[in-house]
Amino acid sequence: MDRQQISLLAHADHPIAAPLDDDSVRRLLARAVPDHDGARVLDLGCGGGEWLLRALTRHPRLVAEGVDLSGSALDRARAAAARLGVADRLTLHRQDAARFSPAHRFDLVLCVGSTHAFGGLAATLAAAREHLAPGGRVLVGDGFWERDPSAEAVELLGALDDLPTTLERVAADGWTPVDGHISTRAELDAYEWSWTGALATWALDHPGDPDRAQALATATDHRDGWLRGYRDCFGFLCLVLRPTDA
Numbered sequence: 001m002d003r004q005q006i007s008l009l010a011h012a013d014h015p016i017a018a019p020l021d022d023d024s025v026r027r028l029l030a031r032a033v034p035d036h037d038g039a040r041v042l043d044l045g046c047g048g049g050e051w052l053l054r055a056l057t058r059h060p061r062l063v064a065e066g067v068d069l070s071g072s073a074l075d076r077a078r079a080a081a082a083r084l085g086v087a088d089r090l091t092l093h094r095q096d097a098a099r100f101s102p103a104h105r106f107d108l109v110l111c112v113g114s115t116h117a118f119g120g121l122a123a124t125l126a127a128a129r130e131h132l133a134p135g136g137r138v139l140v141g142d143g144f145w146e147r148d149p150s151a152e153a154v155e156l157l158g159a160l161d162d163l164p165t166t167l168e169r170v171a172a173d174g175w176t177p178v179d180g181h182i183s184t185r186a187e188l189d190a191y192e193w194s195w196t197g198a199l200a201t202w203a204l205d206h207p208g209d210p211d212r213a214q215a216l217a218t219a220t221d222h223r224d225g226w227l228r229g230y231r232d233c234f235g236f237l238c239l240v241l242r243p244t245d246a
Contacts (some may be wrong), residue, residue: 001211004069004070004072004073006199007047007073008073011195011198012198013194013197014190015048016050017113018113018141018191018238019187019236020187024181024183024187025051025054026054028181028240029051029139030058031179031240032108034107034136035061036061037061038061038063039061039062040064040065040104040105040108041064041110042065042066042067042108043065043067044097044110044114044118044124045067045111045113045114045117046074046110046114047068047077048076048077049066049074049081049092051110051112052090053077053080056081056090062089063089063090064089065090065091065093065106066090066092067093067100068094068097069097074094078092096117097117097118098117098118100131104133105136106131107133107135108137108138109131109132109137110140111138111139111141112238115141121140121166124140125138126173129174132243136242137178137240137242138175139240140239140241141237141238141239142160142166142236142237143157143235143237144160144166144235144236144237145160145162145233147233148233149233150229150230152228156225156230157230157234160234163182166237170239174245175239175243177240177241178242180237180238180240181237182235182236182237183236188231192226192231196222197219199218200216203215203216203219
């Protein structure tokens with residue numbers, strides 16, 4: 001079982017692949033999504049397309065594009081778009097988001113929980129700027145350290161900044177936050193329980209599957225890493241940004 005399939009199973013009960021609840025997603029989209037004829041939204045690392053699907057159902061004049069490497073995730077997004085009646089306004093691309101070269105620019109560029117595809121937050125924002133139409137906005141989500149991390153936490157999640165430093169670096173890169181959301185402890189814990197629980201449930205429901213043992217081990221390892229490694233020091237931040245200089 002490859003990483004993409006594990007992620008698909010783990011997010012079965014939490015289609016927003018980030019630690020946000022439905023109210024937080026709804027509020028961020030209400031603040032970020034443009035509401036005018038012909039508005040375009042792009043999600044870099046869209047996975048199953050949940051951000052785009054929610055935006056399209058709430059904004060009937062919106063068109064959207066998503067980019068992801070996972071064919072199975074994109075298939076799920078297409079099926080959901082058909083069920084919701086928004087398939088004619090959604091275009092999906094199976095390719096590396098860091099190499100995506102669209103023919104036009106977008107009024108909103110999304111990248112929540114997928115900054116690893118670009119090598120970090122700064123590189124993600126640089127890529128988003130290249131896709132942004134004049135007057136556009138970016139909705140980006142990434143981790144930060146709420147307090148000094150342990151060596152184990154850094155090994156698991158990589159190099160992150162604290163919250164003030166994160167915002168200082170965003171501003172230094174030429175962006176101004178116009179809204180944001182810091183995930184609550186309840187959101188963070190609910191996401192981790194859902195991730196590990198959905199994967200473990202799949203394994204228990206498929207006792208004869210050759211990938212069962214791997215799925216159970218992955219769920220256990222992830223849960224141990226969360227509880228013993230980063231639960232007490234990791235935070236997640238979403239920002240709605242506009243370029244400081246047009």
